[in-house]
Amino acid sequence: MALSFPGEQLKTKKMPGHWVLARLGKRVLRPGGMELTRRLLTRLQIMPTDEVVEFAPGMGITARLTLQAQPASYTAVERDEAAARIVTGYLRSQNQQCLVALASDTELPSASATVVYGEAMLTMQPPETKREIIREAARLLKRGGRYGIHEMCLLADVEQRNDTKRNLTGVVHHGVSPLTIDEWQSLLESEGLKVQTVDHAPMRLLEPSRIICDEGLFGTLRFGFNLMRDREARERVLEMRAEFRRNRKKIGAVAITAVKE
Ligand SMILES: C[S@@+](CC[C@H](N)C(=O)[O-])C[C@H]1O[C@@H](n2cnc3c(N)ncnc32)[C@H](O)[C@@H]1O
Numbered sequence: 001m002a003l004s005f006p007g008e009q010l011k012t013k014k015m016p017g018h019w020v021l022a023r024l025g026k027r028v029l030r031p032g033g034m035e036l037t038r039r040l041l042t043r044l045q046i047m048p049t050d051e052v053v054e055f056a057p058g059m060g061i062t063a064r065l066t067l068q069a070q071p072a073s074y075t076a077v078e079r080d081e082a083a084a085r086i087v088t089g090y091l092r093s094q095n096q097q098c099l100v101a102l103a104s105d106t107e108l109p110s111a112s113a114t115v116v117y118g119e120a121m122l123t124m125q126p127p128e129t130k131r132e133i134i135r136e137a138a139r140l141l142k143r144g145g146r147y148g149i150h151e152m153c154l155l156a157d158v159e160q161r162n163d164t165k166r167n168l169t170g171v172v173h174h175g176v177s178p179l180t181i182d183e184w185q186s187l188l189e190s191e192g193l194k195v196q197t198v199d200h201a202p203m204r205l206l207e208p209s210r211i212i213c214d215e216g217l218f219g220t221l222r223f224g225f226n227l228m229r230d231r232e233a234r235e236r237v238l239e240m241r242a243e244f245r246r247n248r249k250k251i252g253a254v255a256i257t258a259v260k261e
Pocket of ligand 1: 018027028029030055056057058059061077078079080083101102103104118119120121124
């Protein structure tokens, strides 16, 4: 049976944190929030001549902003079928599509895109998959094409990274494996992408002021109302927020753009 919502088949206690938040009505699931997303989109400068590929659109919030720029084509690549169905609901023309596929193996033609971007989707991958996804982005891009990422980054001493990763993974119930900003840049450069811009923001995904900025007043009220009604989900959210707060000096959010040489 087709799922109508991502993670629907899982128990709240076991569900990856992003789907717990989405089920409660949260739509923005990236570490730097809408502010960093807007900065990333400003850097990418999507225009009507662009052929855009978005990796892992989730609930389709950035997809909607990108579509407002009326690119020549828009292709989303999302591994979760229910999320892909939600994103498809925002698509309006034949040159817009959402594929259910892995970003590491899209089966799209090489050199078919002028812009590729993805948010909050590399941090959750093991090292080899991070590289495969970035390699796939580079394969899809035409020469001179732009790649944008928006991910969690490590600010603290590299020595503490295993503790941080373990603690975050423990509450999110999904791999959380951020890199330092230098490591993100090196990874992109090692796949033939020349870094152009780097922007950062604090990791405040679950702080009330950030939730209001990201979800708006109505969205925040909906989230708060759903939180009050669902004890198990509330416990998960509070646990995640406590861990994010404990690690606030060790983790942040980064948006990087790079060009295929
Ligand atoms: C934390 S959510 C972020 C969603 C959205 N980009 C955002 O920032 O709000 C992670 C998303 O990545 C998708 N995802 C994870 N690994 C993927 C992969 N290898 N290929 C495509 N999508 C993937 C998940 O299904 C989910 O939609």
